[in-house]
Structures are given as C-alpha cells and as structure tokens.
Amino acid sequence: MPALATDTALHVRDLRKTYKDVLAVAGIDLEVRAGECFGLLGPNGAGKTTTIEICEGLTEPDSGEVELLGLRWSSNSAALRQRLGIQLQETQLSEKLTVVETLRLFRSFFRQGPGADEALRIVQLEEKRDARVGNLSGGQKQRLALACALVGDPDLLFLDEPTTGLDPQARRQLWDLIEEFKLAGRTILLTTHYMEEAERLCDRVAIMDHGKIISHGTPRELIASIGVEHVVEFSAGNATLDLARVSGMAGVRDVRSVNGTVLMQVTELHKAVPALLEELGRQGVPLTELRTHSASLEDVFVHLTGRHLRDE
Amino acid sequence: MNKATDHPLVQLTLMRMREFIREPEALFWALIFPIALAAGLGIAFRNQPPQVLKIAAVTPRIAEGLRQEKLLDVMQLPAALAEQSLRTGKVALLAEPGPDGTVVYRYDDTNPEGRSARMLADQAMQRSAGRQDPVSTSDNILREPGSRYIDFLIPGLIGMGIMGNSIWGLGFSIVDARRKKLMKRIVATPMPRSYYLLSFLLWRLILLPVEIGVPLAFGVLVFGVPIRGSFFALAGACLLASLAFSAGGLLLASRVRTIEAVSGLMNMTMVPMWILSGVFFSSQRFPDTVQPVIKALPLTAIIDALRANMLQGAGLAQMAPQAGVLAAWAAGCFVIALKLFRWR
Numbered sequence: 001m002p003a004l005a006t007d008t009a010l011h012v013r014d015l016r017k018t019y020k021d022v023l024a025v026a027g028i029d030l031e032v033r034a035g036e037c038f039g040l041l042g043p044n045g046a047g048k049t050t051t052i053e054i055c056e057g058l059t060e061p062d063s064g065e066v067e068l069l070g071l072r073w074s075s076n077s078a079a080l081r082q083r084l085g086i087q088l089q090e091t092q093l094s095e096k097l098t099v100v101e102t103l104r105l106f107r108s109f110f111r112q113g114p115g116a117d118e119a120l121r122i123v124q125l126e127e128k129r130d131a132r133v134g135n136l137s138g139g140q141k142q143r144l145a146l147a148c149a150l151v152g153d154p155d156l157l158f159l160d161e162p163t164t165g166l167d168p169q170a171r172r173q174l175w176d177l178i179e180e181f182k183l184a185g186r187t188i189l190l191t192t193h194y195m196e197e198a199e200r201l202c203d204r205v206a207i208m209d210h211g212k213i214i215s216h217g218t219p220r221e222l223i224a225s226i227g228v229e230h231v232v233e234f235s236a237g238n239a240t241l242d243l244a245r246v247s248g249m250a251g252v253r254d255v256r257s258v259n260g261t262v263l264m265q266v267t268e269l270h271k272a273v274p275a276l277l278e279e280l281g282r283q284g285v286p287l288t289e290l291r292t293h294s295a296s297l298e299d300v301f302v303h304l305t306g307r308h309l310r311d312e
Numbered sequence: 313m314n315k316a317t318d319h320p321l322v323q324l325t326l327m328r329m330r331e332f333i334r335e336p337e338a339l340f341w342a343l344i345f346p347i348a349l350a351a352g353l354g355i356a357f358r359n360q361p362p363q364v365l366k367i368a369a370v371t372p373r374i375a376e377g378l379r380q381e382k383l384l385d386v387m388q389l390p391a392a393l394a395e396q397s398l399r400t401g402k403v404a405l406l407a408e409p410g411p412d413g414t415v416v417y418r419y420d421d422t423n424p425e426g427r428s429a430r431m432l433a434d435q436a437m438q439r440s441a442g443r444q445d446p447v448s449t450s451d452n453i454l455r456e457p458g459s460r461y462i463d464f465l466i467p468g469l470i471g472m473g474i475m476g477n478s479i480w481g482l483g484f485s486i487v488d489a490r491r492k493k494l495m496k497r498i499v500a501t502p503m504p505r506s507y508y509l510l511s512f513l514l515w516r517l518i519l520l521p522v523e524i525g526v527p528l529a530f531g532v533l534v535f536g537v538p539i540r541g542s543f544f545a546l547a548g549a550c551l552l553a554s555l556a557f558s559a560g561g562l563l564l565a566s567r568v569r570t571i572e573a574v575s576g577l578m579n580m581t582m583v584p585m586w587i588l589s590g591v592f593f594s595s596q597r598f599p600d601t602v603q604p605v606i607k608a609l610p611l612t613a614i615i616d617a618l619r620a621n622m623l624q625g626a627g628l629a630q631m632a633p634q635a636g637v638l639a640a641w642a643a644g645c646f647v648i649a650l651k652l653f654r655w656r
Contacts, residue, residue, distance in 0.1 A: 092492035
C-alpha cells in the first residue's frame with residue numbers, strides 16, 4: 001500500500017465559509033482518493049460550488065484545511081495550478097475566437113500537456129476546429145470547456161455541474177467523455193444535482209444539503225443504506241387517503257407525501273403493489289398515477305431530507 | 313505551433329486583437345467615426361472667401377460712388393423698398409441723400425456687418441469725391457494652414473480618439489470578461505496575473521499607431537493640416553496619453569460587474585472632458601477660476617500638447633508640463649486600480 005499522502009488526491013477538513021449572512025459551507029470533511037471519480041450531489045444552493053471553488057483555490061475559506069496532491073494553496077499555489085484541470089460553472093469563453101484558438105490560448109498557460117489538436121480529438125470536436133465559439137451548441141461549448149481543462153494534462157480534474165442545461169443526448173455524450181477520463185486513471189471531483197449523473201459516473205458520492213454533507217459512500221452503499229430496493233410512486237388525485245393504513249402494509253418501509261405524490265419505499269415489489277391496489281380499493285380511492293422504480297440516489301436524498309433534489 | 317506564439321502573453325494579445333478585429337462595430341467607432349467627424353466638421357467650418365457686403369443706395373449718384381469699393385455689392389433701390397430691405401436684414405446698410413448734398417448712412421451699429429459696411433461705404437464715398445490718402449498702403453494677404461478650424465480640430469479629435477479607445481478598450485473588455493466569468497476561468501490557470509493586464513497594454517500599443525495615424529493622415533492629406541514639431545515628440549505624447557487613459561479604463565473597470573455600470577462610469581468620466589478639454593472649441597472660453605482644473609485633466613494635457621506640437625512646432629521641452637500631467641494620471645490610476653482590482 002502506498003502512503004496516505006500519495007493515495008489521497010484531495011483532503012478537506014472542517015471547511016467553513018459564510019457569505020454575508022448566508023452560511024454556504026458549514027463544516028465539511030472530504031477525502032478523494034487518487035484515481036477515483038468523486039461526486040458532490042445536492043440541490044442548487046447546497047454549497048457544492050463554494051466547496052469546489054475553495055478546493056480550486058478561487059475562494060478563500062473562513063476556516064478549515066485543504067490539501068491537494070499533498071500540497072496547499074498557501075505555500076504551493078504555482079505548482080498546484082499546473083496540476084489542476086478546472087471547469088467552472090457558467091464560464092462563457094470568448095465568442096469571437098475559434099475553437100482551436102481558444103485551446104491554444106489555454107494551452108499556452110501550462111508548461112506541459114497535449115496540444116490543441118490533441119485536446120480537440122479527446123473531446124471529439126475536430127470537425128468544429130475552426131468554428132467560432134459563439135456558433136457552438138451548448139453541448140459543444142461544454143466539451144470545449146472540458147478540453148480547456150485538459151490541456152495542462154491535470155492530475156486532478158474539477159468539474160462543476162458539467163452537464164447542467166444540456167439536452168439528454170449532449171449529456172450522454174459528455175458522460176461518455178468523463179468515463180473515458182476515468183478509464184485513463186484521472187482523479188475527478190464533480191458536482192451535480194442530477195442523481196443519474198452521480199450514479200453513472202461516480203465511484204463515491206457525498207450528498208450535500210444546506211452546506212453540510214449529510215451522507216457519503218458509494219452509490220450502492222447509499223442506496224442500500226435506506227434499506228429498500230424499490231420505490232412505488234402514486235397519486236390519488238384529490239381524494240383523501242388514509243396513509244397510516246398504507247404504511248402498515250407488509251414490506252413497506254417508509255411512506256411520504258411530496259407535492260401530492262405519495263412515495264412508498266418497499267422491499268418486495270411483487271407483494272407491495274397488489275397490496276396497495278387492494279388497499280386503495282378498500283378505501284374507495286381512485287388511482288390517477290402509478291410508477292415504480294429501483295431505489296436511486298434521488299430516493300436517498302428524499303429519505304434524508306423529505307425533499308426532492310430538483311425542487312429547490 | 314512555434315515557440316514564440318506559445319507564450320501566454322502572445323496568445324492573450326492575439327485574443328484581444330481577434331476580439332477587436334472580429335467586431336465590426338468596434339472597428340467603425342475606433343477608426344471610421346473620427347474620420348467622418350473630422351470630414352463633416354472640416355467642411356462645415358471651412359474658411360470662406362471674404363464676404364461681399366450687400367448695401368442699398370437710393371440715388372444713382374450715391375450708388376455710382378459706392379461701387380468704387382469691390383467688397384460692397386450695391387443695389388440701387390427706391391426709398392421704400394430700400395428701407396424694407398434694411399429692416400429685414402437683406403442689406404447691411406442704406407445710403408441716402410441728406411440735406412445740402414450730404415450722405416446719410418442708416419445701419420445697425422450693434423451688427424458687425426453694419427459697422428464694416430459703414431467703414432467701407434464711407435471710404436468709397438470720400439474717394440469717389442476726390443479724397444487723397446496721405447499714406448499709400450498695400451495688402452499682403454496671408455491664409456496659412458495652421459490657423460483654420462480644421463487645424464484646431466484634428467489634434468482635438470486625435471486626443472479624443474486616444475481617450476475613447478483606451479477607456480472603452482480596457483473598461484469594456486475587463487468587465488465583459490468578469491461578467492462572463494472568463495476572467496475567473498483564466499485566473500484558475502497557472503498564467504501569471506500580470507500577463508492578463510500586460511496583454512491589454514500590448515494591444516493598446518499595437519493599435520496606437522493606427523488610432524493616431526488614421527485621423528492624422530486624413531487631416532494632413534485632405535486638409536493640409538501641418539505637423540510643425542518633432543514627430544517623435546508627437547508620438548511620445550500620444551504614447552503617454554494612451555498609458556494614462558488605459559490606466560483610467562483599468563481603474564473604472566477594477567470592481568464593476570455589469571456593462572451598464574461601467575458604461576455609466578465611463579461616460580461620467582469622458583463627457584465632461586469632451587466639453588472642458590477643448591476638443592471642439594478652445595478651453596480658454598471657460599472662466600479663469602476653473603482653468604487650473606481644466607489644465608489638470610488628461611485630455612486637456614494631450615490636446616494642448618498635440619496642438620503645441622503640430623501647430624506651433626513645440627519640442628519636447630515645451631510639452632513637458634502636459635507630459636507630466638499625463639504621467640501622473642497614468643501612475644496614479646494604475647496604482648489605485650491594482651489595489652482595487654477584483655479578479656472574479
């Protein structure tokens with residue numbers, strides 16, 4: 001086993017940051033291991049961006065310690081900048097420049113790394129090489145931003161909401177790219193409020209809410225921690241429903257009503273659904289909607305906070 | 313890619329150049345507009361040949377006498393019509409016979425044209441009646457480039473152009489990059505921050521010869537505006553002015569996050585100088601008490617220096633006070649801007 005210092009790419013201890021009277025980060029501990037993809041999952045305003053920007057050395061924390069690749073911002077900032085690849089949320093690159101001009105610009109800031117054309121190949125933007133940035137689609141701009149993060153051949157890659165605002169196809173394309181980075185052995189810290197993204201890309205996930213990490217582990221561990229395998233979602237229109245009777249059914253772990261939809265966490269789907277239909281029939285309540293899915297990180301968040309990730 | 317163009321400073325300066333060249337509007341306001349303005353004003357205020365004054369005479373004998381003077385256009389009119397022409401300003405003076413063979417001039421003595429007409433008319437009358445001037449005189453007329461309005465205007469427009477391009481060039485680009493978080497993204501790379509600011513300076517210096525050269529060449533070639541002083545002194549003054557206004561633009565943009573806010577600040581800075589610093593008319597027209605303030609403005613300094621150089625042939629020594637004002641503005645604004653500057 002290598003020593004802890006080389007095994008840990010990012011170490012954060014008791015990080016705190018307050019903006020005026022808003023507590024953005026309320027005491028966070030994190031450890032990202034070399035070679036893993038670590039996700040910060042949480043709703044907007046949970047403090048994810050503040051956390052990642054403190055790690056990137058762009059925001060000064062009120063207190064707490066950050067150690068990246070065994071280095072600290074206070075003493076090694078020049079060396080660190082050479083080794084980090086950063087993609088910020090909502091950066092608009094200069095629209096008048098072409099794709100390859102933008103990459104040459106960013107490449108010139110780093111001592112070593114792939115050339116502009118090599119970076120273009122990695123993010124599959126070769127056919128847009130000489131197009132103006134202003135004429136790119138949202139997904140293409142995002143891939144260019146990724147390429148800009150790669151031109152320094154970084155040891156640690158920070159991706160802040162890499163797929164926010166993209167259509168599903170562009171999102172999947174970006175996921176494929178990030179998966180390739182993982183295969184290439186890069187260490188990645190990404191933030192997202194899409195639970196599918198965290199589930200698909202991340203080896204480990206920390207769920208953030210109100211500036212705190214409320215749970216962390218592998219996606220499997222987190223889902224298993226709520227002790228259910230399936231979720232039944234149904235809606236009974238405007239009819240009044242006796243939820244206590246539903247909660248009492250066999251194999252039902254947790255029942256919540258969120259925005260008029262009832263979420264029922266169950267261990268055995270094949271027993272719970274017939275029982276639910278029977279119970280609704282007994283209460284004379286009509287069923288307007290019924291869905292089931294395997295438990296996901298979304299359900300973990302709902303279980304922990306009583307809210308949906310994207311309700312904010 | 314070869315080694316020289318791999319340097320971050322080269323790449324950043326190339327970015328400034330591309331952003332400028334690929335924005336047709338920027339090109340228009342920086343280069344075409346000053347020429348259009350100079351052409352328009354040059355034509356509107358061109359020096360006209362000496363005006364011929366229209367006057368009226370009531371009798372043929374008086375008209376005959378007055379026609380001796382070539383600068384008078386004499387119309388012989390019936391008394392009533394002549395009087396009406398005088399009252400409506402169609403003629404500057406009316407000459408009519410008085411009692412006992414005298415001549416009466418009727419004119420408005422508050423009107424310069426009326427007074428000139430009186431002088432010319434009386435001279436013509438006296439000479440035609442046989443007056444001999446005791447001293448014989450002759451005229452040697454001088455219409456020299458350097459004293460026309462266009463000669464006054466071109467240095468003003470050059471100064472105004474340096475100010476506008478420098479302040480806009482830095483102010484707008486910096487706030488736009490901050491607003492789009494491009495500045496934050498670039499600061500998140502290993503690039504030394506000084507390079508970011510230096511690239512603006514380099515780009516200003518590359519553009520400066522064009523900014524000055526275009527209106528200057530236009531003035532010299534089209535209107536024959538003189539450059540009597542040393543060309544190096546002129547270039548040096550423009551360089552100092554560019555530094556002073558660039559530092560000003562940096563200061564104005566040091567903390568602002570929106571284009572609206574920085575536009576307001578830039579207008580608040582530039583509009584008073586357009587008026588006070590003597591771009592279009594001499595700043596001497598303002599009261600003596602505000603003259604020290606006007607002299608301390610950077611736009612006054614560069615315009616005064618340019619006029620002294622181009623029109624009076626002033627050398628470096630005579631331009632020193634203005635150079636001092638510009639250097640002080642450059643240093644002062646730059647130091648304060650660096651203290652205030654917000655990198656995100």
